[in-house]
Amino acid sequence: MDIKNLEQWMKKIKVKNLVNADVEVVNDSPLVMMGKGRQGAVFQISDDICVKVFGNTEDCDREYYALSLGQQTTLFPKLYGKGALYIVMEIIRGVDLREYLQSQPLTMALSAKLIEMLITFKQIGYERIDHHKRQIYLQPDGSLKVIDVARTIWRDRVYPYPRKLLTSLGEENKAIFLSHVQEMSPELYAEWLHYIRMEEISREITALLLPQDPDKIKIKNLSNTLLTTEDEKNYVTKLHGLVHKVFKEEWVKAMLARGVDPETVMAKIDEHWDKLEQNFESRHPEGDSGYEGDRRFAGDRNSKGDRNSKGDRNSKGDRDNRKGKIFEGDKGRRSRGAKGAKGGRHFAGDRYDDRNRRDEKRDKNKGKDKKRR
Numbered sequence: 041m042d043i044k045n046l047e048q049w050m051k052k053i054k055v056k057n058l059v060n061a062d063v064e065v066v067n068d069s070p071l072v073m074m075g076k077g078r079q080g081a082v083f084q085i086s087d088d089i090c091v092k093v094f095g096n097t098e099d100c101d102r103e104y105y106a107l108s109l110g111q112q113t114t115l116f117p118k119l120y121g122k123g124a125l126y127i128v129m130e131i132i133r134g135v136d137l138r139e140y141l142q143s144q145p146l147t148m149a150l151s152a153k154l155i156e157m158l159i160t161f162k163q164i165g166y167e168r169i170d171h172h173k174r175q176i177y178l179q180p181d182g183s184l185k186v187i188d189v190a191r192t193i194w195r196d197r198v199y200p201y202p203r204k205l206l207t208s209l210g211e212e213n214k215a216i217f218l219s220h221v222q223e224m225s226p227e228l229y230a231e232w233l234h235y236i237r238m239e240e241i242s243r244e245i246t247a248l249l250l251p252q253d254p255d256k257i258k259i260k261n262l263s264n265t266l267l268t269t270e271d272e273k274n275y276v277t278k279l280h281g282l283v284h285k286v287f288k289e290e291w292v293k294a295m296l297a298r299g300v301d302p303e304t305v306m307a308k309i310d311e312h313w314d315k316l317e318q319n320f321e322s323r324h325p326e327g328d329s330g331y332e333g334d335r336r337f338a339g340d341r342n343s344k345g346d347r348n349s350k351g352d353r354n355s356k357g358d359r360d361n362r363k364g365k366i367f368e369g370d371k372g373r374r375s376r377g378a379k380g381a382k383g384g385r386h387f388a389g390d391r392y393d394d395r396n397r398r399d400e401k402r403d404k405n406k407g408k409d410k411k412r413r
């Protein structure tokens with residue numbers, strides 16, 4: 041057959057994707073179909089060359105890219121060309137693993153070839169190193185070839201072990217293969233077993249959780265114990281902690297973006313925050329939370345209105361001062377940091393969680409403060 045006619049033939053083949061079924065094919069070309077799946081249909085062009093016609097360009101691009109990654113190896117069909125919806129490639133002959141294992145044993149040597157295949161997948165950059173046994177072909181010389189690789193790349197979530205290969209082998213051959221892996225690669229075997237166990241546990245938990253219908257009213261009532269805004273003193277402490285947390289994280293981000301050593305940043309934050317706390321505590325002796333009801337969250341009307349105007353004015357002034365100091369500084373740093381924002385990428389707030397260190401310092405300072413008074 042003449043490959044020059046390829047474009048003409050391609051125009052005469054229509055492949056349509058279906059949901060959960062093999063593609064629908066309308067073939068008005070003289071090409072003979074060799075097989076089809078959910079992504080495309082394969083037609084013979086010559087003794088050695090076939091063309092896979094896809095239902096969409098995305099699958100076509102992915103398969104071409106995946107095949108091109110493996111062209112330096114002997115595992116995949118050779119590529120000869122590509123169109124928007126088709127790939128011209130070598131015909132893979134031999135016997136596929138599904139047929140082979142129907143009459144032949146899974147030997148240690150064959151298991152070794154399967155592990156080597158997975159190693160090659162990983163080496164060439166496939167994200168999903170898993171294949172159904174029918175997509176793996178044994179060659180007359182005993183080597184393996186693989187077709188249908190579009191799903192080896194660009195998969196968001198993949199099983200971290202060759203689940204499809206294992207399950208497609210069937211219970212008996214799966215056990216044989218795993219025993220071979222255990223013998224040849226005990227660490228890999230242990231890892232796969234771990235993932236298999238994790239998967240089993242996840243399934244058991246999901247089976248338990250899915251049918252459960254939680255008592256929403258009970259949860260709502262009980263969850264009230266988690267609320268923190270009712271008790272004013274507690275609320276102020278929580279809000280204080282929140283603002284502190286935000287401030288510290290933003291500051292560290294900004295400083296890291298500027299290339300400053302995180303330890304130095306943390307020490308400076310401690311110093312800065314301790315000063316603010318000392319100022320605050322000296323202005324608000326014990327028992328005075330500094331909190332005034334009208335600045336609580338929207339919807340809380342009860343605490344409004346029953347405070348004397350003097351107290352209100354004072355505490356408001358104090359608070360606004362405080363706020364001004366903290367957030368002015370914060371803003372400045374944040375905007376400077378934003379220019380070199382790449383530092384933020386490396387920042388993980390928890391890594392710099394120095395709560396213990398700060399608590400110790402705070403205790404020490406409180407001691408000093410008391411002595412001063």
Ligand SMILES: Nc1ncnc2c1ncn2[C@@H]1O[C@H](COP(=O)(O)OP(=O)(O)OP(=O)(O)O)[C@@H](O)[C@H]1O
Pocket residue numbers: 074075076077078079080081082090092117129130131132133187188189
């Ligand atoms: N390079 C090839 N050489 C020989 N036969 C092939 C080749 N590629 C595909 N085939 C045949 O065409 C069939 C369908 O191809 P393929 O499995 O690649 O389609 P698919 O739509 O991607 O399948 P799936 O639904 O599993 O993704 C195969 O089962 C095989 O019989």
Ligand SMILES: [Mg+2]
Pocket residue numbers: 077078079188189190191
């Ligand atoms: Mg496919």
